[in-house]
Amino acid sequence: MSTAFDFTPLVPANVPAGAAKWTGSPKYNFTGGNNDGEELPLDGLIDAANSVLKREGRTLATYGLESGPQGYRALRDFLVQKLKRDAGITCTADEILITSGSLQGLDLVNGVMLTHGDTVIIEQDCYQGSINRLTRLGVTPVGIPLDRDGMRMDALANALDDLRRRGIKPKYIYTIPTVQNPTGTILPESRRVEMLKLAGAHGVPIFEDDCYCDLIWDHKRPPALHAMSRSANVIHIGSFSKSIAPALRVGYIVAPWGILSRMLATKFDAGSGALEQMVLAEYCTPHFTAHVPVLTRGLRKKLDTLMESLNEQFGTAAEFEEPKGGIFLWVKLPDNVDTLKLYQPALQAGVAINPGPEWSVDKAHSKSRMRLCFASPTHEEIRQGVAKLAEVCHREFGVPTRISNVAR
Amino acid sequence: MSTAFDFTPLVPANVPAGAAKWTGSPKYNFTGGNNDGEELPLDGLIDAANSVLKREGRTLATYGLESGPQGYRALRDFLVQKLKRDAGITCTADEILITSGSLQGLDLVNGVMLTHGDTVIIEQDCYQGSINRLTRLGVTPVGIPLDRDGMRMDALANALDDLRRRGIKPKYIYTIPTVQNPTGTILPESRRVEMLKLAGAHGVPIFEDDCYCDLIWDHKRPPALHAMSRSANVIHIGSFSKSIAPALRVGYIVAPWGILSRMLATKFDAGSGALEQMVLAEYCTPHFTAHVPVLTRGLRKKLDTLMESLNEQFGTAAEFEEPKGGIFLWVKLPDNVDTLKLYQPALQAGVAINPGPEWSVDKAHSKSRMRLCFASPTHEEIRQGVAKLAEVCHREFGVPTRISNVAR
Numbered sequence: 024m025s026t027a028f029d030f031t032p033l034v035p036a037n038v039p040a041g042a043a044k045w046t047g048s049p050k051y052n053f054t055g056g057n058n059d060g061e062e063l064p065l066d067g068l069i070d071a072a073n074s075v076l077k078r079e080g081r082t083l084a085t086y087g088l089e090s091g092p093q094g095y096r097a098l099r100d101f102l103v104q105k106l107k108r109d110a111g112i113t114c115t116a117d118e119i120l121i122t123s124g125s126l127q128g129l130d131l132v133n134g135v136m137l138t139h140g141d142t143v144i145i146e147q148d149c150y151q152g153s154i155n156r157l158t159r160l161g162v163t164p165v166g167i168p169l170d171r172d173g174m175r176m177d178a179l180a181n182a183l184d185d186l187r188r189r190g191i192k193p194k195y196i197y198t199i200p201t202v203q204n205p206t207g208t209i210l211p212e213s214r215r216v217e218m219l220k221l222a223g224a225h226g227v228p229i230f231e232d233d234c235y236c237d238l239i240w241d242h243k244r245p246p247a248l249h250a251m252s253r254s255a256n257v258i259h260i261g262s263f264s265k266s267i268a269p270a271l272r273v274g275y276i277v278a279p280w281g282i283l284s285r286m287l288a289t290k291f292d293a294g295s296g297a298l299e300q301m302v303l304a305e306y307c308t309p310h311f312t313a314h315v316p317v318l319t320r321g322l323r324k325k326l327d328t329l330m331e332s333l334n335e336q337f338g339t340a341a342e343f344e345e346p347k348g349g350i351f352l353w354v355k356l357p358d359n360v361d362t363l364k365l366y367q368p369a370l371q372a373g374v375a376i377n378p379g380p381e382w383s384v385d386k387a388h389s390k391s392r393m394r395l396c397f398a399s400p401t402h403e404e405i406r407q408g409v410a411k412l413a414e415v416c417h418r419e420f421g422v423p424t425r426i427s428n429v430a431r
Numbered sequence: 432m433s434t435a436f437d438f439t440p441l442v443p444a445n446v447p448a449g450a451a452k453w454t455g456s457p458k459y460n461f462t463g464g465n466n467d468g469e470e471l472p473l474d475g476l477i478d479a480a481n482s483v484l485k486r487e488g489r490t491l492a493t494y495g496l497e498s499g500p501q502g503y504r505a506l507r508d509f510l511v512q513k514l515k516r517d518a519g520i521t522c523t524a525d526e527i528l529i530t531s532g533s534l535q536g537l538d539l540v541n542g543v544m545l546t547h548g549d550t551v552i553i554e555q556d557c558y559q560g561s562i563n564r565l566t567r568l569g570v571t572p573v574g575i576p577l578d579r580d581g582m583r584m585d586a587l588a589n590a591l592d593d594l595r596r597r598g599i600k601p602k603y604i605y606t607i608p609t610v611q612n613p614t615g616t617i618l619p620e621s622r623r624v625e626m627l628k629l630a631g632a633h634g635v636p637i638f639e640d641d642c643y644c645d646l647i648w649d650h651k652r653p654p655a656l657h658a659m660s661r662s663a664n665v666i667h668i669g670s671f672s673k674s675i676a677p678a679l680r681v682g683y684i685v686a687p688w689g690i691l692s693r694m695l696a697t698k699f700d701a702g703s704g705a706l707e708q709m710v711l712a713e714y715c716t717p718h719f720t721a722h723v724p725v726l727t728r729g730l731r732k733k734l735d736t737l738m739e740s741l742n743e744q745f746g747t748a749a750e751f752e753e754p755k756g757g758i759f760l761w762v763k764l765p766d767n768v769d770t771l772k773l774y775q776p777a778l779q780a781g782v783a784i785n786p787g788p789e790w791s792v793d794k795a796h797s798k799s800r801m802r803l804c805f806a807s808p809t810h811e812e813i814r815q816g817v818a819k820l821a822e823v824c825h826r827e828f829g830v831p832t833r834i835s836n837v838a839r
Contacts, residue, residue, distance in 0.1 A: 028636060035544075038697065042696040045495075068488065069485065076473065083676035084470075084807065086678055093453065136442065195441075271706055284450045288447045288449055291534065292532060296679065296680045297680070299707060
């Protein structure tokens, strides 16, 4: 055996360092958009796989099935109905592009909109995958603070004015208005009206990421920004990852054909996975509306367990607003806690958390914050994991000082 | 309704024009890597879907199932066996990364190896998707001529010497050595030895695309370059698109961890479609070896029909070498035929072809050539489509002059 060839000198400088080898999931995993395996509608998915494969499985021999490059037609037809019913969106199947998860949606939208040096507006605390994509593209995100009702419109107005004064026109306003990640807030209809007004006045389009919108405790949501816009200036993306199963990797983009056709022209993957599209269409068309409340009821119970455990283990040291839906809780710890520094010792104790600064463009604001995902761990794992985390946090940062009124 | 928002001014200049709306498949479709729907192992796939979902379907609630980011472990385990048995490759599951089709494999390899201005070596006539990716990246492909045994090693040696004289070090030698696209040639073992020697002498790695390797009429193939390399300088990619079903979008990369880990670090999609990986692993582990000969027997018959039809309709005006496997035939028409100009009138007559210049970096050499894919159309469609094509070609270019010895 000769000496192994060294690829390293050939790798361009901007390529990230190699990934670490995967060594299994942490025992108490409060990260990732994983869902509750017990709530997965498995029997329904198996029945769907059987019926759709028996009926039209041979179309798998053709790229794009018999539906062309925008995705399986029956799934787009389901989405036309679902988006109308749930989000008030009026669109045709031709205005929908099925993607490999909403992550590919992010990539395709960014691909046709952004170039190095651009500026965009996003929520200050925001989905890590969206922030990282902007960083990699060399795009500057301007973060808008949030309150209990999501993005603050006064702050958005100021930011837009400020950018205008500086001669900068942001490429889009990116928002997760319906169960915001990580804050779990829902932007009320009145703020949506305001955002659309501001966007219109500044000639800036809106990029609406609605991937958590199905997971709302009381199932009440304002119409999508896409539905409320009177000038077709909103690109809307969504996903089946949160409502059915994340490993399926099926999302979608809803946008006017003029810009959607550009995205389609840059989708060089010969289509997204067809079997998953077929199974989803076959399952969701009859069962989606019945499945969602079952799922959210289970998620809501887990949130309760998480909030109870935090109150019990951290007391007043853990502050949070109850989210209106979703699979995560955004938690504020005392100011002296640096969650980036809490991360490693917590992981060593078997507890994985999302440190706040990875989910925010304001590193100071988010320093003592963390995101805890509650859908995947069991109730028992939530309780034990939070207890472990409190232990580690106490050891590393001296807080919480008391647990269940017992001094540590 | 206000005036619709115009996204156009926001789109960067390098974004391609919008895609045309899909209006259905042409009647006689000789393009695309589509397969024979009749040969799809549908019952087996249905059984596999049932058994794997019943056994471990709830893992779909977790990104990456319980296998981590490199893909479903059982599928990687199958590949370890398959690659050893068929291609002589010795690797572990840790050296395999499951991708969304081999197209994502191309993107990931290019992403960690190439930067604007680089040079690579490829086969002169080559897969359009590979050529286009290089063009988009601003990478210069140096095309090496092929003969009946694939890439010519004398020409490769000259090209490497010439580049060295000019101070250019190509980033890789890209080759489809086993059923080359579009020529259908198989690089013999002796040439593989030579290619590895040349690559070693010039310090250039090899990028081996083996996506058609399962479709060989006599099921005899030389070992993969990856298997023959003694310095681990070969990145190998493959696919289930050709052997099972293209719409499933599952491929894989086999590479040393040092460079594979870089690719994994740039795979930002939260995993490839898990259901498709699960069904493939469950089906292929017991059935792959029995399925492939059934599939190739059917493909071989279609190739016969295509070659007979060409002989009948084009006579000596259509020259071709019988491919050793695969799903396409590379056809040379008389010099006065420009297949780029044949394309549109043929399509209007319902016949879709791949014009040669889109599958070659030598536009003059490929001007009168075309690629005809034969897996998807029926025998009857092949016969009718070739007859139509001969009609159109005669009308546009005056050839063929005689059909079945009858002057047109």
